[in-house]
Amino acid sequence: MTRSPATYIQATASKLAAVLLFCAMPLLFPPPAQAVKNDIPLQDCVKCHYTIVRQIKREGRAHRDKVTCKDCHRGHPPADTGVIPKCNRCHQGRSHFALANCLQCHQAHRPLRIRLPHRVTQPCLTCHTEQYAQLTANPSIHTKLQCTACHNVHGRKPPCSQCHGKHSTDPAMAKCTGCHAAHKPLAVEYADQTPATVCATCHEEVYQQLRASNAKHKDFSCAFCHRRRHRTIPRCQMCHEEPHWPGLHQKFPRCGSCHGIAHDLII
Ligand code: HEC
Ligand code: HEC
Ligand code: HEC
Ligand code: HEC
Ligand code: HEC
Ligand code: HEC
Ligand code: HEC
Ligand code: HEC
Ligand code: HEC
Ligand code: HEC
Ligand code: HEC
Ligand code: HEC
Numbered sequence: 001m002t003r004s005p006a007t008y009i010q011a012t013a014s015k016l017a018a019v020l021l022f023c024a025m026p027l028l029f030p031p032p033a034q035a036v037k038n039d040i041p042l043q044d045c046v047k048c049h050y051t052i053v054r055q056i057k058r059e060g061r062a063h064r065d066k067v068t069c070k071d072c073h074r075g076h077p078p079a080d081t082g083v084i085p086k087c088n089r090c091h092q093g094r095s096h097f098a099l100a101n102c103l104q105c106h107q108a109h110r111p112l113r114i115r116l117p118h119r120v121t122q123p124c125l126t127c128h129t130e131q132y133a134q135l136t137a138n139p140s141i142h143t144k145l146q147c148t149a150c151h152n153v154h155g156r157k158p159p160c161s162q163c164h165g166k167h168s169t170d171p172a173m174a175k176c177t178g179c180h181a182a183h184k185p186l187a188v189e190y191a192d193q194t195p196a197t198v199c200a201t202c203h204e205e206v207y208q209q210l211r212a213s214n215a216k217h218k219d220f221s222c223a224f225c226h227r228r229r230h231r232t233i234p235r236c237q238m239c240h241e242e243p244h245w246p247g248l249h250q251k252f253p254r255c256g257s258c259h260g261i262a263h264d265l266i267i
Pocket of ligand 4: 087088091096097098099100101102103104105106112114116117120123124154
């Protein structure tokens, strides 16, 4: 039989892959401590364990493609004992693989059909650190909740409405994440165009005071002065600098001693 160069390269490449895999084998599947007594052929497992074979076929993922039943189960009872493998026989070298009780979340035959336990945080941090950093740098009641209090299915992001009502029926208040980030909910930030009516939901008195005023400030939205970050208080000088003669500002360092407050200027 003659070989085309392409098949030759293919064959060589797959030989090389086989050699590499062979070299990696001891790491992945260290040799059994003792010889297997009951060596049932692989194709026979289905005869008695049909449900499991079908499960693996459908949802075994890498446990279907990269390993066989017998890589995990060496031998068969009653002749052999200890045929249930520990996960860390093959999975090592990352903090995730040092967790206790893998089967709390994974199933051996359907490894990625993950069920999360009710209240955990620590295991999540073996992969997601950013969210935890945000939660701890910005203390709120969310910081005290466990990750799975909100993410009870892996990858699912719950709507805020699952646990909270709305501030008001104002459509501008509907999109919670427009102002709050889930992992730092009290570090509220809002858009420059946020209308004053939105702030009025909680600051009715200030809103009415400003509207009743005669000064030019009354035409501005709250967000025009209180920019972006909730609870920031601007200084008058941010927009006006010091408009009067220097001696006056020196004698009366507070603008308010003549002009009252920004929401109700004395002019
Ligand atoms: C002739 C039927 C039959 C065949 C073929 C068979 N098994 Fe079993 N298997 C059983 C029975 C029955 C049990 C329960 C035995 C017991 O609990 O002592 C069992 C138990 C097991 C267990 C559980 C062991 C434990 O400690 O709980 C594993 C794992 C297993 N089989 C894997 C396999 C694999 C892998 C194959 C194919 C290589 C296979 N079996 C082929 C009948 C079979
Ligand atoms: C990646 C390793 C791995 C592979 C591959 C694997 N198993 Fe298992 N199997 C396990 C582990 C771990 C358990 C113990 C699960 C538990 O306690 O929930 C188990 C449990 C079992 C059991 C006894 C408990 C039960 O679920 O009934 C049987 C029987 C079994 N496996 C058969 C098989 C067969 C047949 C195959 C191949 C089609 C197979 N296993 C492939 C790791 C594996
Ligand atoms: C005999 C070796 C072996 C054992 C034992 C084993 N695995 Fe694996 N597992 C593999 C290999 C090989 C892969 C594919 C390469 C990888 O992701 O490391 C894999 C992949 C996985 C994946 C990713 C699946 C995918 O398709 O991406 C998960 C999850 C997993 N294993 C969990 C477990 C858990 C949990 C256990 C214990 C119940 C376990 N494994 C036991 C060999 C094993
Ligand atoms: C608290 C739940 C939980 C526990 C406990 C847990 N895992 Fe995982 N594991 C996950 C989640 C969630 C993923 C991510 C799945 C995805 O990518 O969709 C994952 C992914 C994996 C993967 C494949 C993806 C990767 O990054 O390599 C392997 C392999 C794995 N786990 C093995 C283990 C082993 C081994 C243990 C025990 C030492 C274990 N897991 C314990 C939840 C858990
Ligand atoms: C083994 C690593 C691993 C572990 C452990 C893990 N995750 Fe993940 N997680 C992933 C991967 C990979 C993705 C998908 C990649 C992506 O979308 O960023 C993901 C996605 C997510 C997402 C959706 C991300 C998005 O942008 O849509 C959430 C939410 C999530 N994980 C929460 C958790 C929680 C809560 C835990 C603890 C119970 C956890 N994860 C444990 C690896 C992991
Ligand atoms: C799984 C339930 C849950 C989800 C989902 C959730 N929260 Fe919370 N949140 C709580 C609980 C519990 C508290 C504390 C009691 C309360 O204020 O209702 C809280 C408190 C808050 C607080 C006040 C924090 C403090 O320290 O005073 C804000 C702000 C908040 N949540 C915003 C949000 C936003 C925005 C979302 C969506 C991105 C959201 N929450 C999603 C459960 C949840
Ligand atoms: C109070 C509920 C709550 C808690 C507690 C919570 N999250 Fe989230 N998380 C959310 C919500 C809601 C989103 C979606 C935010 C969005 O759409 O902007 C989210 C998004 C995510 C995402 C997607 C990427 C991102 O940053 O937006 C990941 C990953 C995630 N969370 C992981 C975690 C981890 C890990 C923990 C624990 C350390 C945790 N979450 C705690 C509610 C929560
Ligand atoms: C226009 C910005 C904005 C939007 C949109 C918004 N919020 Fe708020 N929210 C705030 C501000 C500002 C506070 C007060 C924070 C403080 O005390 O510093 C707050 C406080 C909260 C609180 C804690 C105090 C309380 O009232 O219970 C919760 C919970 C909350 N928001 C949930 C939500 C939810 C859920 C949504 C979406 C339906 C939402 N927010 C939409 C700005 C907003
Ligand atoms: C959900 C209710 C809510 C909304 C909406 C809201 N705030 Fe607040 N705001 C609060 C609470 C609660 C405080 C703290 C009050 C206190 O300490 O007396 C506060 C305080 C303030 C403070 C004063 C901080 C200080 O040091 O005295 C400013 C300025 C402020 N908010 C501006 C705004 C602006 C501008 C908007 C609209 C973009 C807005 N707020 C929307 C609830 C809200
Ligand atoms: C974010 C910018 C900003 C801040 C902060 C600000 N102002 Fe103004 N103010 C303006 C603008 C813009 C005008 C209108 C100027 C014009 O139309 O000529 C104005 C007008 C005025 C006027 C003239 C009123 C009138 O009706 O003619 C006075 C007095 C004044 N501001 C005082 C103050 C004082 C005092 C503070 C602090 C307590 C302050 N302002 C904070 C932007 C600001
Ligand atoms: C022209 C700029 C400007 C506008 C517009 C403005 N503020 Fe202020 N606000 C200030 C300044 C400056 C202060 C600090 C107190 C002072 O010197 O007047 C302040 C103080 C506050 C305070 C804390 C003190 C108090 O009076 O309770 C709150 C809350 C507040 N503003 C909310 C609002 C809301 C809500 C709106 C819109 C209805 C608004 N502000 C519009 C400039 C402004
Ligand atoms: C000693 C009292 C006094 C103090 C302190 C004071 N002002 Fe005035 N300001 C006035 C008077 C009176 C007027 C109106 C007469 C005029 O136009 O000169 C005025 C007018 C203004 C005007 C409107 C001027 C125009 O050109 O329309 C602005 C803006 C203003 N002041 C800002 C400030 C700011 C900002 C501060 C603090 C840095 C401040 N003032 C401090 C008394 C004062």
